[in-house]
Amino acid sequence: MQPLNAAGTHMGMLESTNAYLKAVAERLGLETWLYERLSMPRRVMIVSVPTRMDDGTIRTFTGYRVQHNLARGPAKGGIRFHPTVDLDDVTALAELMSWKCAVVNIPFGGGKGGVTCDPRKMSLSEKERVARRYTSEIFPIIGPEKDIPAPDVGTDPQTMAWIMDTYSVQVGHTVTAVVTGKPLEMGGSRGRHEATGLGVFYTIMEALKALGLDPGKQTAVVQGFGNVGSFAAEFLSEAGVKVVAANDVSAAFHHPGGLA
Secondary structure, eight states: OOOBOTTSSBOOHHHHHHHHHHHHHHHHTOOHHHHHHHTSOSEEEEEEEEEEOTTSOEEEEEEEEEEOOOTTSSEEEEEEEETTOOHHHHHHHHHHHHHHHHHTTOSOEEEEEEEESOGGGSOHHHHHHHHHHHHHHHGGGOBTTTEEEEEOTTOOHHHHHHHHHHHHHHHTSOOGGGOSSOOGGGTOOTTHHHHHHHHHHHHHHHHHHHHTOOGGGOEEEEEOOSHHHHHHHHHHHHTTOEEEEEEOSSOEEEOTTOOO
16 A cells, blocks of 8 residues: 555555655665655656557657666666556656665665556557557667666566567668667566566565465465566465456456466
8 A cells, every 4th residue: 555645645655655665764864865866767758759640640649768767787677558657656666666676685776667558448559650650759768778678567578579670770770789678589587577477476485484374374465466466476376376366457356266
């Protein structure tokens, strides 16, 4: 649950992210200027994404790319296509990516991006045109030594292939390192597709170990059954955890005896 602000209402994602940052800064005794610097993104780009739809009409979507911090290296973070994408959420996610990269000590800063659209209501060709135009618009600030996008909500290896191809056309040669999460045939990494769900699984297993709980005696409910949730459920089930319920944006299923 999101924490409450001074007015007693639930904070937005960016507000709550910075509230946690402030609490950590106070505990560590960070100077005020350093906290203020870390609570603001290094760079924000907002772009228009005009797209010709299959019926011949042109719709203009809004796209974002936020680079929170580049002190440790190029920005790194996903691109999401979703109707609720907005600047505050993308900024918060970019900030969280900075902390994630720092915690695991890899030489990247935090980045995040997205387009406010509903890919579930778009054809494959419409999604391709959105992805390619969005890439053209954010082209000046991305690249292997600047900012490396990745898949996120509403995007997948195919989206990354479109981004990579559009970027490569702009520079005049193939640049596989401009994105992660590409198809294997285009230089992608084995295991990348299931990696996030596997990370959730490892975290749960470590938590059960720390609590002294037997995985074979536990049940699980998976909220969200996309790329992350489906793989997490699969790995949990293989480890003996009984997955009794799962849902996504379209439906929910429950069975006390387990879904698998």
